[in-house]
Amino acid sequence: MAGPCDSPNEVTQYNLPNVLPDMEKSLARELPGTPWDNHRMPVIADDLARALRDARFVAVLTGAGVSAESGVPTFRDALTGLWANFDPLELATPAAFRRKPKLVWDWYAGRRAQLGRVQPNPGHHAIARIEALAPSFLLATQNVDGLHARAGSRKLVELHGNIARVRCSDEPRRVVETWDDAGDGPPRCPHCGAFLRPDVVWFEESLPAHALIAAEDAARACDLLIVAGTSGEVYPAAALPQYAKAAGAIVVEVNPTATPLSALADHVLRLPSGVALPALVRAAWGEDAMRD
């Protein structure tokens, strides 16, 4: 298993406990009058709209919540039905794959099949519009579902890989285009015979160094960082808002529930991203800004 000591250019992802104080008490800003059931026309504060419009470099960090309105379950929500009795650590770790390769392969195969039936939502499209409208831009996503690219995002780094890609479990760079799913275990690498696995980053594994470095550079260089749909508990991605804040950027959180990142945000939009992000784009660049 790779770790920081084996590969100095890569950083291992840790699932840290929530160590920050109770965010409900320390919310930086919360929009008044936007209850859950009445969020069709969210009000975006003028200073936030202006900050987005005037930013030279906008960075965006997304997590599973951004795909929730597309019908892609977030990590914990995904463990329903057949998978209700599994902990994510029983499915999304190298040790789990060594112990039960077929179980892990089947879970990901099910999720991959599910992705063929879902579409990007207005939140994904709004992020692609910000890329088109901001002078400089980078999107760093923890999502493995490929929906950002399908919505038109191009300046994009995938911190945790992509579930649509399959690779050899022994040769990390060997991506395989076709495989035979018929056997008792996961299909085998046509080159070396090892099991194939999804090209995603599991807990305790290293993030792709180029993606993480690009994301960290963007966090430190941007004027404004939007953090949408992430629980802020999975490191190192969860450190990116802290870097941005420390470097003087404006941090905007979009999440219906409080997270450990809420306390450092300058603006908090307690709304689903499919509602908040298009509203943000329109407030910054005008009513037509969501149209190509």
Ligand SMILES: NC(=O)c1ccc[n+]([C@@H]2O[C@H](COP(=O)([O-])OP(=O)(O)OC[C@H]3O[C@@H](n4cnc5c(N)ncnc54)[C@H](O)[C@@H]3O)[C@@H](O)[C@H]2O)c1
């Ligand atoms: N779609 C995907 O690709 C996908 C799905 C599940 C898990 N994962 C992986 O699991 C890990 C979990 O970390 P995470 O922080 O991304 O997800 P998470 O499941 O830990 O947290 C999801 C967050 O999204 C919020 N949320 C729920 N609905 C939302 C909505 N409509 N709009 C905005 N926010 C909403 C929740 O309040 C929560 O804070 C990541 O490493 C990720 O790679 C990816």
Ligand SMILES: [Zn+2]
């Ligand atoms: Zn191989």
